Amino acid sequence: MNDIAMIEQQLWHPVIASHQVREAPVACALLGQPLVLWRESAHDGSRVHAWADRCPHRGAKLSLGRVLIGLHGARLECPYHGWQFGGAGRCQHVPAAPDFMPPAGHTAQVFEARERHGLVWVRLGTPEQALDTSLREPPAFPPAGDPAWRVVLCGSYEVSTSAPRLVENFLDLSHFGFVHEGWLGERGHAQVRPGTVEEAGERGAGLVVREAHAWQPRAYAQADKGAWVAYRYDVPHPFAALLSKEATAGDPVSNAIALFIRPDGHEICTAWFVMATQGDTSTDPELIAFQDAVFAQDRPVxxxxxxxxxxxxxxxxxxxxxxxxxxxxxxxxxYLMRLGISVGTC
Structure with missing residues (x-):
């Protein structure tokens, strides 16, 4: 991890869909750090833990072990010698020496984990005081606590490009008429209005884009003609972006979509899209199929x-x-330059 700048370690990153962490521990990685994710209980949506995927005893992968539920709560058992670790990471039991009381140093390396938007988010380091407060939690989406929004998770998508390239594509209206012709745009109506861009201060409150406009063949599902559609973009995180479409006259549907990315290296990343809708009669599988089709157009480009x-x-x-x-x-x-982002840039 020597080539990873400190700022990336201070940020929250999505690492896996929440539903993938169930009965068994799961291995993944973030910024070159192997992780094991495990859940205290698969049945009640209980807390997810993110630890370094290494037993402090003899270095075996904890992700090859199992989760034990007993009188003393949930524990992660190492596959090599059966050492059992409690939720705080400290060893609680050594089967080969059952009377041994493991000292504080017998502890797995623990990282912070949160669940948001159907994803598990992990932060590897403690944020510095100078880091903007907006980056101290995973991005908020959609309007917090509003039950009117139906939220659908799409992905994951493993992409052979950097996370910043993918964010920039998401923010780009002018490719609609070419990459998504007949879907999100028309070649004969390629002109866009970029809108106004608000840039925040030195340590990263991100960007807000208002009144960006693009022509779309169908402004909403029941429309029979094209129209100019107004968008708002928010970039609250270097590897995340949020889009909301302002309702057109007569449009019964409100839509918003978030792009959340796990940077897997300078030239590879894993992405999820979270779709939020109000008034949309499409089923969840239909929304996922639509997003799959749109991203299939983006991917080769x-x-x-x-x-x-x-x-x-x-x-x-x-x-x-x-x-x-x-x-x-x-x-x-x-924005990336102000923050000092190095992963996925050159």
């Missing part, structure tokens, strides 16, 4: 971009030119 890491540094191997419609992506690149 974003994976074709070179370099895969976003070229924003002074020593980047190439430079990229910009046009008037790139106002939002240019602001996003400045």
């Amino acid at each position: 974003v994976e074709s971009q070179t370099p895969r890491a976003l070229p924003i540094g002074r020593t980047a191997p190439v430079t990229e030119v910009h046009g008037p419609a790139d106002r939002v992506s240019s602001a996003y690149r400045r």
Whole structure:
């Protein structure tokens, strides 16, 4: 992890869908750190734990072990010698020496974990005081506590490009008429209105984009003609972006979508889309199928971009030119530079 800047370790990142962490421990990785995720109980949605996937005794992978539920609560058992670790990470029992009281140093490495939006989020390090408060929790989406929103998780999507490339694609309206022709845009109506971009201060409250407009063939499901559609974008995190569509006259549906990304390296990432709707009569499988189809159009294009890491540094191997419609992506690149993001950039 020597090449990973401290800022990435201080941020929350999605690592896996919550429903994938059930009875057995699960292995995954974040920023080069192998993790084991396990749940205290698979039946009541209880707390998820995220630890380093290494037993402090002899270095075996804890993800090969099992979860024990007993009189003393939930414990994670190491597959090698059966050492049992409680929820705080400390060893509670050594079967080969049952009368031994493990000292405080016999403890697994524990990381913070939260569940939000159907995903498990993990933070590897403690945030510095200078980090903006908006980055001290996983991004909020949709409006907190509003039961009117139906939320559907789509993915995961493993993508051969960097997390910043994928965020920039999500923020880009001007590809709609070409990559998503007939779906989200039309080639003959390629003009976009980038809107106004609000950039926050030095340590990362992110971006807000208001009144961005693109032409869409059908402004909403029951529409029989195209219209200009207004969007709002929020970038609350370097590897996340939120989109909400302002309702068109007569549109009975409100939609919002979030992109959450786990950076797996400089040129690879794993993404999830979270769709939030009000008034949409589509079933959950229909919404997921739609998102799968839209992303299938994006994938070959974003994976074709070179370099895969976003070229924003002074020593980047190439430079990229910009046009008037790139106002939002240019602001996003400045945001990454202000934060000092290194994963997925060059």
